[in-house]
Amino acid sequence: MYGAILGDMVGAPYEFDMGNKSKDFEMWNRRVRFTDDSVMTIAVADAVITAGVDSGEKEIKDALVKKMQGWGRRYPDAGYGGRFVFWLGSREPEPYGSYGNGSAMRVSSVGWLYDTIEKTREVARWTAEVTHNHPEGIKGAEATASVIFMARTGASKEEIKDYVIREFGYDLSRSCDEIRPGYHHDESCQRTVPEAITAFLEGENFEDVIRTAVSLGGDCDTLTCIAGGMAEAFYGIPEDMKKETCARLDADMLKVLGEFERVRK
Numbered sequence: 001m002y003g004a005i006l007g008d009m010v011g012a013p014y015e016f017d018m019g020n021k022s023k024d025f026e027m028w029n030r031r032v033r034f035t036d037d038s039v040m041t042i043a044v045a046d047a048v049i050t051a052g053v054d055s056g057e058k059e060i061k062d063a064l065v066k067k068m069q070g071w072g073r074r075y076p077d078a079g080y081g082g083r084f085v086f087w088l089g090s091r092e093p094e095p096y097g098s099y100g101n102g103s104a105m106r107v108s109s110v111g112w113l114y115d116t117i118e119k120t121r122e123v124a125r126w127t128a129e130v131t132h133n134h135p136e137g138i139k140g141a142e143a144t145a146s147v148i149f150m151a152r153t154g155a156s157k158e159e160i161k162d163y164v165i166r167e168f169g170y171d172l173s174r175s176c177d178e179i180r181p182g183y184h185h186d187e188s189c190q191r192t193v194p195e196a197i198t199a200f201l202e203g204e205n206f207e208d209v210i211r212t213a214v215s216l217g218g219d220c221d222t223l224t225c226i227a228g229g230m231a232e233a234f235y236g237i238p239e240d241m242k243k244e245t246c247a248r249l250d251a252d253m254l255k256v257l258g259e260f261e262r263v264r265k
Helices: 002-014 036-051 057-074 082-089 108-112 117-129 135-152 157-168 176-182 193-202 206-216 220-235 239-247 251-263
Strands: none
Touching: 002 036, 002 206, 002 220, 002 239, 036 057, 036 108, 036 117, 036 220, 036 251, 057 082, 057 117, 108 117, 108 135, 108 220, 117 135, 135 157, 135 193, 135 220, 157 193, 176 193, 176 206, 193 206, 193 220, 206 220
16 A cells, blocks of 8 residues: 555656656655545545445445545545546535546555455455446456455466456556557556556566656556555565655554554455
């Protein structure tokens, strides 16, 4: 989960194709900050932990709505999409058929909280369905959580790649060098999650995954958030980078992260 938040922060300055599509950039600068990706990552973790990881669908979905709206209102200027802003302010929020990449960027905690990939996928689906109930939105969340679960439980990158292709049908045949030149800002799951997975698969260590993801461009904070969550699960996160990340978070966020550390598998 720290890796996802770090990815959001480090990618934020280069969102909307603002980078030069290079892995050579200053990682920590004054523009590095959390966005809506981190806020909702925290909100989902807070919801699942508060409801109880063994709770059923209704209990977790009710907690998701409450916590996502609560955190969104606490940080109203974090950069949410227009339809999600409406959802955050609704008294009777309903899913709105989105296939946006928001369902994938906020799900990283689920990949750490369950003992089986089947349960991981089920809860990931619930976290998507409260807003992003389009099949592609659900698929993006399930795929992201599945990669994190497999990465933290000892699967090889080849095993992870094979599973993603078989279960989700994503095209992972292109290299990052092939993706990079023509890749531009796209907020859909289907044009963000496969690219984030590819960056994770190609990266040689945690930092290299982050730099590779940023170098692709596009919806850079979200893509790197997704890839960073996977990278942490596979490689761990360097302590100095974890400290840099925590230094940019508020006390209420750090409290949730502390609770997540306590209960994660």
